[in-house]
Amino acid sequence: MGIEVVVEGLTKSFGRQVIWRDVSLTLPAGEVSVMLGPSGTGKTVFLKSLIGLLKPEQGRVLVDGVDMVNDSDHRIYAKRKLFGLMFQDGALFGSMNLFDNIAFPLREHTRKREPEIRRIVLERMDMVGLGGEEKKLPGQISGGMRKRAGLARALVMDPQIILCDEPDSGLDPVRTAYISQLLIDLNARIDATMLIVTHNLEIAATVPDNIGMLYRRDLVGFGPREVLLTSEEPAVEQFLRGAREGPIGMSEEKDAATLAAEQAAAQRIASGEGSAYEGSLATTLRRPEIVPQLRPSPGLPHRQGAIRHAARVDELLPTLPYAAQQAIFTDRASGSAAEPRANGTNGTNGTGRTGRTDQAGGRA
Numbered sequence: 001m002g003i004e005v006v007v008e009g010l011t012k013s014f015g016r017q018v019i020w021r022d023v024s025l026t027l028p029a030g031e032v033s034v035m036l037g038p039s040g041t042g043k044t045v046f047l048k049s050l051i052g053l054l055k056p057e058q059g060r061v062l063v064d065g066v067d068m069v070n071d072s073d074h075r076i077y078a079k080r081k082l083f084g085l086m087f088q089d090g091a092l093f094g095s096m097n098l099f100d101n102i103a104f105p106l107r108e109h110t111r112k113r114e115p116e117i118r119r120i121v122l123e124r125m126d127m128v129g130l131g132g133e134e135k136k137l138p139g140q141i142s143g144g145m146r147k148r149a150g151l152a153r154a155l156v157m158d159p160q161i162i163l164c165d166e167p168d169s170g171l172d173p174v175r176t177a178y179i180s181q182l183l184i185d186l187n188a189r190i191d192a193t194m195l196i197v198t199h200n201l202e203i204a205a206t207v208p209d210n211i212g213m214l215y216r217r218d219l220v221g222f223g224p225r226e227v228l229l230t231s232e233e234p235a236v237e238q239f240l241r242g243a244r245e246g247p248i249g250m251s252e253e254k255d256a257a258t259l260a261a262e263q264a265a266a267q268r269i270a271s272g273e274g275s276a277y278e279g280s281l282a283t284t285l286r287r288p289e290i291v292p293q294l295r296p297s298p299g300l301p302h303r304q305g306a307i308r309h310a311a312r313v314d315e316l317l318p319t320l321p322y323a324a325q326q327a328i329f330t331d332r333a334s335g336s337a338a339e340p341r342a343n344g345t346n347g348t349n350g351t352g353r354t355g356r357t358d359q360a361g362g363r364a
């Protein structure tokens with residue numbers, strides 16, 4: 001089973017620029033969590049802080065009894081081996097073929113012999129749908145394949161915590177659906193604790209058990225996915241709708257004057273006095289409906305993390321907002337991600353939606 005990661009009062013700055021402050025959350029063992037947030041809000045900085053590559057000025061990150069912020073380098077280094085990190089671009093060595101790239105951590109950090117290394121590498125390549133591609137160079141494959149190679153490399157050391165930095169960046173929607181399924185299948189196979197950083201709403205809607213969002217240097221909540229997906233917090237709503245109106249602006253947050261003008265326009269539109277342009281602003285995307293969470297592909301085990309998540313949510317239920325409770329009841333009525341099925345099948349069709357036929361092991 002994966003390991004819980006406890007973040008307490010974390011604050012990170014670069015010089016005078018505060019990236020985020022007083023962030024506290026727990027990544028529950030073996031569950032899948034997503035961290036959303038507009039560009040530049042410090043999601044990657046957050047991931048790097050979890051594994052001790054960046055040092056926040058305040059707070060703690062507790063992993064298996066070690067504080068990844070304040071403990072000695074020796075102790076931090078030992079616990080870092082529990083993590084597998086999937087970088088945005090795969091971070092592969094351009095001159096090495098995929099086999100050697102993926103074998104690299106084993107050759108560098110273990111005393112395993114080549115036949116054992118070969119067995120592990122080929123197994124992980126198969127797991128991410130890259131079987132038979134060992135001899136290809138990173139420059140000869142697609143961006144999606146590079147990501148999956150990066151994921152295979154993150155898996156060779158048997159990590160118990162997997163951090164994925166924007167697994168969707170640069171991928172088309174179909175490849176993004178495949179990588180979403182791959183991440184859920186991976187969680188079903190190895191029960192690792194997972195944190196995925198993304199702005200992708202499809203991933204946020206279909207993959208995680210828990211969602212948080214970083215915005216304006218704060219964590220805007222973190223908890224069961226239904227809480228954030230039904231949140232009425234303006235920044236969350238705007239983000240989920242992918243709309244221009246709202247507190248999130250082009251570069252960072254909008255200034256107060258722009259926000260006030262938008263709110264005045266919204267009131268004029270509501271009273272029927274708005275201009276045509278203002279009316280067009282109001283027709284931007286609607287907030288997406290909550291869709292069922294992805295389930296493992298047929299033949300894979302049930303996600304133990306989803307089962308534990310459901311038990312946790314049961315305890316939390318009375319404390320959750322009404323809309324989140326309703327969303328949870330609806331999801332469960334449709335057959336929740338944790339519910340075992342006699343034939344081990346998914347119950348949805350691999351996308352978390354109805355009417356599509358994506359299969360596990362598909363090519364991103």
Ligand SMILES: Nc1ncnc2c1ncn2[C@@H]1O[C@H](COP(=O)(O)OP(=O)(O)OP(=O)(O)O)[C@@H](O)[C@H]1O
Nearest residue numbers: 014019037038039040041042043044045046166199
């Ligand atoms: N080593 C560093 N030194 C100084 N500033 C940094 C460093 N690393 C990141 N930053 C700054 O921290 C802020 C957050 O960066 P980060 O890459 O974490 O954002 P992000 O939310 O992951 O963005 P995106 O979604 O666009 O990838 C940015 O303003 C960035 O310039």
